[in-house]
Amino acid sequence: MSYLVAVFVLTLITLIVAQSFNFVFGLGALLNLAHLSAYAIGAYTTAILATEHAYPFWLYFPLSIFVSAFFSLLVSAIATRLSQDYFLIGTLAFSALVTALLINWKSLTRGVLGIPGIPRPPFLTSPFVSPELAFLILVIVVTLLSLAILLYLFQTPLARALRAQGELEAALVSLGRDTHLIRTLALVISSAFAGAAGSLIALYLSYIDPSSFGLHEMVLVLSIVILGRPGHFWGVIAATFFLCLLPEALRFLDLPSSVLGPLRQLLYAVILFGVVFQRRAVLFPAVRRI
Amino acid sequence: MENLAILPQLLMNALISGSILALAAVGLALMYGLLGILNFAHGQLMILGAYLLLFLSQTLSLPLLVAAPLLVFAGIFLAVTILHLTILPFRNRSPLLCLLSTLALSIVIESTLALLFGVNVQTLAVGLTPAIYQFAGVFVTSLQLLIVCSTLLILALVAVIMGYSPFGRAVRALAAHREGAVTLGNNERQTVTIVFALGTLLAIYGGVLVGYDQSLQPYMGTSFTIKAFAAMILGGLGSVGGAIFGSYLLALVENLAIGLDLGPWSIPAGFKDAFAFCVILLALLFRPEGLFQRGQRKF
Amino acid sequence: MLRVEELALKLGEVAILKGVSFQVAQGATVGIIGPNGCGKTTLFNCLNGFHRSAPGTIFFRGADISASSPYLRARSGLGRVFQNSGVFRSLTLYENLLVALEARDRVLFWNRQKVQHNRLIAQYLSDFGLSDKAHDKASSLSGGQLRLLEIARSVAVGAELLLLDEPTAGVSPKMKGDVERVLRKLVELGKTVVVIEHDINFIQNICQRILVMDQGRIVLDDSPVAIRSNPALQDIYFGGS
Numbered sequence: 001m002s003y004l005v006a007v008f009v010l011t012l013i014t015l016i017v018a019q020s021f022n023f024v025f026g027l028g029a030l031l032n033l034a035h036l037s038a039y040a041i042g043a044y045t046t047a048i049l050a051t052e053h054a055y056p057f058w059l060y061f062p063l064s065i066f067v068s069a070f071f072s073l074l075v076s077a078i079a080t081r082l083s084q085d086y087f088l089i090g091t092l093a094f095s096a097l098v099t100a101l102l103i104n105w106k107s108l109t110r111g112v113l114g115i116p117g118i119p120r121p122p123f124l125t126s127p128f129v130s131p132e133l134a135f136l137i138l139v140i141v142v143t144l145l146s147l148a149i150l151l152y153l154f155q156t157p158l159a160r161a162l163r164a165q166g167e168l169e170a171a172l173v174s175l176g177r178d179t180h181l182i183r184t185l186a187l188v189i190s191s192a193f194a195g196a197a198g199s200l201i202a203l204y205l206s207y208i209d210p211s212s213f214g215l216h217e218m219v220l221v222l223s224i225v226i227l228g229r230p231g232h233f234w235g236v237i238a239a240t241f242f243l244c245l246l247p248e249a250l251r252f253l254d255l256p257s258s259v260l261g262p263l264r265q266l267l268y269a270v271i272l273f274g275v276v277f278q279r280r281a282v283l284f285p286a287v288r289r290i
Numbered sequence: 291m292e293n294l295a296i297l298p299q300l301l302m303n304a305l306i307s308g309s310i311l312a313l314a315a316v317g318l319a320l321m322y323g324l325l326g327i328l329n330f331a332h333g334q335l336m337i338l339g340a341y342l343l344l345f346l347s348q349t350l351s352l353p354l355l356v357a358a359p360l361l362v363f364a365g366i367f368l369a370v371t372i373l374h375l376t377i378l379p380f381r382n383r384s385p386l387l388c389l390l391s392t393l394a395l396s397i398v399i400e401s402t403l404a405l406l407f408g409v410n411v412q413t414l415a416v417g418l419t420p421a422i423y424q425f426a427g428v429f430v431t432s433l434q435l436l437i438v439c440s441t442l443l444i445l446a447l448v449a450v451i452m453g454y455s456p457f458g459r460a461v462r463a464l465a466a467h468r469e470g471a472v473t474l475g476n477n478e479r480q481t482v483t484i485v486f487a488l489g490t491l492l493a494i495y496g497g498v499l500v501g502y503d504q505s506l507q508p509y510m511g512t513s514f515t516i517k518a519f520a521a522m523i524l525g526g527l528g529s530v531g532g533a534i535f536g537s538y539l540l541a542l543v544e545n546l547a548i549g550l551d552l553g554p555w556s557i558p559a560g561f562k563d564a565f566a567f568c569v570i571l572l573a574l575l576f577r578p579e580g581l582f583q584r585g586q587r588k589f
Numbered sequence: 590m591l592r593v594e595e596l597a598l599k600l601g602e603v604a605i606l607k608g609v610s611f612q613v614a615q616g617a618t619v620g621i622i623g624p625n626g627c628g629k630t631t632l633f634n635c636l637n638g639f640h641r642s643a644p645g646t647i648f649f650r651g652a653d654i655s656a657s658s659p660y661l662r663a664r665s666g667l668g669r670v671f672q673n674s675g676v677f678r679s680l681t682l683y684e685n686l687l688v689a690l691e692a693r694d695r696v697l698f699w700n701r702q703k704v705q706h707n708r709l710i711a712q713y714l715s716d717f718g719l720s721d722k723a724h725d726k727a728s729s730l731s732g733g734q735l736r737l738l739e740i741a742r743s744v745a746v747g748a749e750l751l752l753l754d755e756p757t758a759g760v761s762p763k764m765k766g767d768v769e770r771v772l773r774k775l776v777e778l779g780k781t782v783v784v785i786e787h788d789i790n791f792i793q794n795i796c797q798r799i800l801v802m803d804q805g806r807i808v809l810d811d812s813p814v815a816i817r818s819n820p821a822l823q824d825i826y827f828g829g830s
Contacts, residue, residue, distance in 0.1 A: 031389065078574055082574060084385060085328060089523065094571065096512070100563050100567065216397055263405065269398045276391050280380055283387060
């Protein structure tokens, strides 16, 4: 039972990350490799504020969202002016920078030792439900809220403009849209959700270290968005459940964790490649010269 | 002043790490200049080559004289396979697809290496104690001298081939017309394959040098890829000479920043990698407008 | 309405535009012709703001826009129809026009004027003969329909001066008539039109003035009749008689 709860919690947290990534990458064709850095920053913000400073949930949760969003603002300042290739390198550089800082800024993050003992919010203790179930309910509430907001965002004029600039930026600019602003909004909004998800994962795992937040996690999110069709809200939800529950089958093979980790990554990478290959005719139309 | 005393050593270190980076960056630049795609898995190819040599020389105990040519063949075979599997199918479509497929490839290579060799640090220089030379206050091992000299030789060779041979002319012609070339004729396919194999072999050589001089770990590929990108950006995306220049410049900046005693502003060694990333970001922030057509937003 | 002074552009080592100067009065229709590679589209790109560092000055509606970002130039009334179609093919016709109206009204998160927008879109679609395809993806349109949609979009955004890059390229002869009708209608409404074209007949019918470009310069600036009978034109297009 607690195993099912664990799987469900992780799947829902991944769903928040994936759907917000769907907004910026699926709709806007912006391959923001710093998305998971926002996730990491949200997690670390919560971890630091909850342990060292003993802030309450009502303080560190919004702050995690805010710090992640602010980080994304910095990324946008540099990256939104860049075309595809440079945008990728720019966000990649940011993500690598964040990882390097997490490892080396020991006074803040304790480096590779990580931050242990992140406490669950006290309002979750209740005589009616087990702590695991209570946390699951919290995650469900945050996920539903996030999905509701994202669903709304997917129908806004911003979303339409995002799709347009993803296809033909010069044309949208000629209609008078400030595409830098559009991209910045997309990055900041998606990172805010990633920060919220990061906060949840920190609370769930109660111990985080830099190794939990690498580029390889990006592969899972990318696979989800591509499998679920970039830009499709419900498709990405289905793909999240599918891809998160799939490797659980691996657990039935009694493998040591040193094998399980790389094997899981290998599986996701192969799936990503397979989906990109199979869908290559319809994914992201080739850039037209106008 | 202490800084002046260690400066020669820092310059030597920069020369060494710059050479390895140059080997990586040249291959990447060739591919970018020719096909306009960034091979995300380039760093992983370096490491893969080194692990292959590890396997051949240690697990199979083959002498270097046998292992080296085998490695070359393996490298060419790998290059051709990767080119046809993960790059060419996506050529005429959005460049995003190539990025995604090579990203996936990079993880596949990393995870496979982790599964086969474990995550523990390993080295190719088992049982080897290279001679150490000292001159003008600079310490350098014979291996490091080999790195610098062989790299400079190889780069000179590549420059000659690219600049003066018919093959080099074909490559430059293809690169100049890549905007118009939608499908690859047979001849062009051949050129692209050779260039990619060349770039891969250079990367593998660089990885092998890293394996001998430093150590190997399955997940170190990504930081090489990023640094090679940084070198390319510094020198001008798509320019091979620029990639070489950028590599040495980046190595110089890295080593000076870490090595020099700047008092309260000294940068701890752990931030060495972070430095390259900052360089990329600064370069992206201040790039002059309209310098390159491809990849440059004109507004 | 538009005044260009000594506009020049170098891409790398190659000089594409070499000191281009001309004026366009409000409500005028001006055509631009010239052999391939003479810099016509590049001129438009400069006017739009895609090469802001180019030397020279551009005045639009009295203001110096030489340093303005492209989106600001668009907001001040400068419209563009692209050579290779700037229509968003993954969006429907309705959405294409909606994006334009939302851009015009700067809405991002909530469109207060949805009803008015819908009405306007329906009107534009019917004016341009595209009503029955309102909710089809723009990728299903023919070349001529794509042109019409793009022009409709520029009108929806409120462009006062339209830069049209080869509006009849790839358009069937029947649709060329539709495009011509639309352009005349635009002029009737007081819009200023600058057209790059290869179809000299087409341009003759609607333009009061034609600029001939060659190798980055404007070499002739006159009425269509005068241009047609000018022997220098033969030289430019066919390299000497």
